[in-house]
Amino acid sequence: MATKTVLEEDGTIKGFFDWVKQDGSTPFQPEAGRYHVYGQHLCPFANRVTIGQVIKGLESVISYDNLDYVLPEGPGWKFSPEKPGCDADSINGCSLLREVYDASAKKLGAKGFSGRVTVPVLYDRKLNRIVSNDSASILRMLNSEFNEFCATPAQAKLDLFPPALQSEIEEAEAWQTKSIISAVHGPAYAKTQEDFDAAIVKLFDGLDKAEELLSKQRYVVGKQITEADIHLFVTLVRFDAVYVHMKCYLKRVHRVIKVYETHQPLWYRAKTTPSGFPRSSWTRTDGIKSADLGLANHKIIELLWIVFSTVYIICTHVCVYTISDFIFFNSINKMQHLIYLFICKSKTMLSDSVYIRSTNP
Incomplete structure (x- = not known):
């Protein structure tokens, strides 16, 4: 299980794959502060x-x-x-x-x-x-x-990878990776209409599978939270706020995935619950909304959204903004915030609240 970092034939290293182990089988023992x-x-x-x-x-x-x-x-x-x-x-x-x-x-x-x-x-x-x-x-x-x-x-005591569920967890993570986690990039990088159509179908088939699964049970595997829930959650929590600009716009994920109700303790602003869910401060929804939209290789998309949203707002008055919304424009992220506000507040594009919230309901 503990894969070791290896030196390539060209004398370089291409990845680090060592493990911290309690049993002393590696040079990396668990220690506080290390x-x-x-x-x-x-x-x-x-x-x-x-x-x-x-x-x-x-x-x-x-x-x-x-x-x-x-x-x-x-x-x-x-x-x-x-x-x-x-x-x-x-x-x-x-x-x-x-x-x-x-x-x-x-x-x-x-x-x-x-x-x-x-x-x-x-x-x-x-x-x-x-x-x-x-x-x-x-x-x-x-x-x-x-x-x-x-x-x-x-x-x-909490075990995110319990021995009795390990094979099921790895099986679940395999289809999650293939059909959702990696698939979110497919539509954005499709070079033909056929490629785009195939990528969209693959992605939303994966989301439908997750929806069907979570409509029958609270967790992806078993009756407790496992790493399979975390793997799925970190992609889904970004979906409506981020992946829309990667052309994953067929449906909004909080309408499709029961994880909206199931895993809400993972992102609500509250202390750790008795079942072991973390505080939402470590999901950092503010960072997701502004930072993911600010990736350097999406600047052209951002510019197009700026032009489109500005014209659309002026011509239709569909979006209603407040003074507090525009305070953000003093920051370096003003383009990203305008895009985000437009997406989230347009009555024609999104008629209800965004999936990622900053406060408890």
Whole structure:
């Protein structure tokens, strides 16, 4: 199970796949204050880990730095402490996450890192290197290897990957990944109408499957929350606010998926519930709404939305805005907020409240 980071034939490292293990089978033993997570709230994969930190009561055990919500082409993820909600690199003092990757690779005798720089990253302060950049693996480590450090006995007892359900969980995650998690990108990158039609059908067939499943049972697998629920949730919670601009607009997901009712404790602004759901502060819906729309490779789409929405508002007066809405326009994210406000408040496009809420009903 504990895959080891390997040196490629070209002398580089393309990914980090080590594991923190209680049994001493790896150099990475669980310790309070030893490990650190680099992430970004906009990223659904990084969100798996932040939810894991909260749901297992490890916020004070494993520290966290939040990177810039805009992903520049070229250098990739960067640290921007001057921006609200973004942190400096509190461990290594780097400007770019790539520097952390390269330094970790060289620590293992490699020329450098030649793979894709991604979040989340689990970093070892003691050995000064990355342990893993695989979100699914990191979530499992948080679930099973740090139980002695969990904030409460109930959180230590909670098992997101119980042995009796492991095969069912992995089967569920396989179809989730194929039909929903990866499929959300299909419509945006389709080059022909036929490709687009096929991608849309694949995605919404997957959502229909999730709807059918969750209409019969509260959780994806079994009678408790598992990692399969978290994997599905972090994509669904972004769907209506984000993936609409990736052409996934056939239906709004909160009308299709029962997870709107089932998993609402995952995103409501409340403390951890008795069943172990985390606070919504770690879902960071404000970051999702502005940051995901601010990805550098979607600037053209944003500009088109600005033009369209401005003309539409002027010509039809469909959208009604308040003074508080326009206060946001003083920020660097004014384009993204205009797009978001237009999508959410247009009576013809969306007639009811958005899926992601900032307060309890």
